[in-house]
Amino acid sequence: MKDPGLIYFVANLMVAYFFGAVPGLISAAMMCGYMGLGPLMPGSAFEHTSQNELRIFWTALLLGSFSIIIGVVRARIRGEAVKAFLARQSAELEAGKREQTELSLRESEELTGLIVESSRDAIVATDEDGGILLWNQNAESLFSWSAQEATGRSFAELLGIERGGLGERVEALARDREGRYVAVEMYIAAHRGREGSIWIAFLRDITERKAWEEKIQSLNANLEQRVKERTAELEAKNAELEGFSYAISHDMRSPLRTIVANARFVLEDEGERVSPAGRAQLERLAGAALRMSMLVDDLLKYARLSSEGVRLEQVDLSSVAETAAADVREEYPGAKIVVTPGITAQADQMLMAMVFTNLFDNACKYSKPGSAPAVCFGVKEHEGKTVYFVADEGIGIDMQYAHTLFQPFQRLHAQSEIPGTGIGLANVRRIVERHGGRIWLESQEGLGTTIFFTLG
Numbered sequence: 001m002k003d004p005g006l007i008y009f010v011a012n013l014m015v016a017y018f019f020g021a022v023p024g025l026i027s028a029a030m031m032c033g034y035m036g037l038g039p040l041m042p043g044s045a046f047e048h049t050s051q052n053e054l055r056i057f058w059t060a061l062l063l064g065s066f067s068i069i070i071g072v073v074r075a076r077i078r079g080e081a082v083k084a085f086l087a088r089q090s091a092e093l094e095a096g097k098r099e100q101t102e103l104s105l106r107e108s109e110e111l112t113g114l115i116v117e118s119s120r121d122a123i124v125a126t127d128e129d130g131g132i133l134l135w136n137q138n139a140e141s142l143f144s145w146s147a148q149e150a151t152g153r154s155f156a157e158l159l160g161i162e163r164g165g166l167g168e169r170v171e172a173l174a175r176d177r178e179g180r181y182v183a184v185e186m187y188i189a190a191h192r193g194r195e196g197s198i199w200i201a202f203l204r205d206i207t208e209r210k211a212w213e214e215k216i217q218s219l220n221a222n223l224e225q226r227v228k229e230r231t232a233e234l235e236a237k238n239a240e241l242e243g244f245s246y247a248i249s250h251d252m253r254s255p256l257r258t259i260v261a262n263a264r265f266v267l268e269d270e271g272e273r274v275s276p277a278g279r280a281q282l283e284r285l286a287g288a289a290l291r292m293s294m295l296v297d298d299l300l301k302y303a304r305l306s307s308e309g310v311r312l313e314q315v316d317l318s319s320v321a322e323t324a325a326a327d328v329r330e331e332y333p334g335a336k337i338v339v340t341p342g343i344t345a346q347a348d349q350m351l352m353a354m355v356f357t358n359l360f361d362n363a364c365k366y367s368k369p370g371s372a373p374a375v376c377f378g379v380k381e382h383e384g385k386t387v388y389f390v391a392d393e394g395i396g397i398d399m400q401y402a403h404t405l406f407q408p409f410q411r412l413h414a415q416s417e418i419p420g421t422g423i424g425l426a427n428v429r430r431i432v433e434r435h436g437g438r439i440w441l442e443s444q445e446g447l448g449t450t451i452f453f454t455l456g
Helices: 007-021 021-036 050-118 137-143 155-157 207-269 276-307 318-329 349-365 399-404 426-434
Strands: 123-125 132-135 167-173 181-191 196-205 313-316 336-339 345-346 376-382 385-392 438-443 446-455
Touching: 123 137, 137 181, 137 196, 181 207, 207 276, 207 399, 313 318, 313 349, 318 336, 318 345, 318 349, 318 376, 336 438, 345 349, 345 446, 349 376, 349 385, 349 426, 399 438
Parallel strands: 336 376
Antiparallel strands: 123 132, 123 196, 167 181, 181 196, 313 345, 376 385, 385 446, 438 446
């Protein structure tokens, strides 16, 4: 082809269309430069004539103009295409979101409906004026009105009760379709929307619960009456028993004193004429009568502990224990009884004196043969509680018998070995329990015994 201008022109248009205006202008400039330098190149088809120069000018002008026009058109076409693509993508995305929102809303409505219909409560929704908007299946079952019949009617007129305030939980008697009254517990909540508030009443049938409450109240009333009657009977029996105890005490003490006095009178006045065997018999008789008198006294004390009240006050236990120790030392002159000073407690002072007297006497009584009794009273903390203790260095006991020692008449030694009535520790246990405490012991044969107790 002798004239390649057309080829250059078409090539420049393709560059401008596919790559844009700037690459088209660069391509046009390169082509025009090639055409202008053509005569300087060996074998070039361009000759240096006025016609060629004019063609080069117009070619450059056309190539540049068309490059710009095609680039601008291409840019606008691509811009419109991008806008259309983005608009289509945005519409598809919006449609997807709207569909997802509608699906979620539908699922939420279905879930709400399922919860409302499956609730064990009767659920009634009303507008601000009390007109019924929703009436679930439990409401139909409880009040015998269908949802179609109840919707639109007044809550107060239909059920015969006023709608309560927000957040209130009240009990009321609601009327059903047959005019019967049902005991219900009602709770009111509210939902505030753009078109106004919706009031929601949750009503639970409490007929069975109220029946049980009435039954329990009736049983409690009967129980209280029976307790009063039983208490009166026990008080009368206790009074009768106490009178009987005093009568027995008086009637038994007089003959026992007579026996002891007569036995001693015979021993003192007729001693020379009484044989050794007779003297031994009289001494045993006087000793038995004396022990019987002591037993009667202990039994009376044990009986009185059941009826006498506990007068609690702040008591100096150390002082009470010292007094009891002084009394015990008169019977056991060599006894060493150590009392920790400064121990106080809320207790009955008279009853605690009996406790210390019994415990100290018991500790001295069971001391090791040939050794002076050694006893101490102290206090310590155990598992967050104040624990009092009386420890001795006596003969000790086998722990398998420990649970029997606080029972009346339970003794581990014969009367001939160690005298006693078997009531002392039982009295101590009863006094401690009357104070709301407990008592226990730890012992080892040959090493002594420690008795622990609390006071409430």
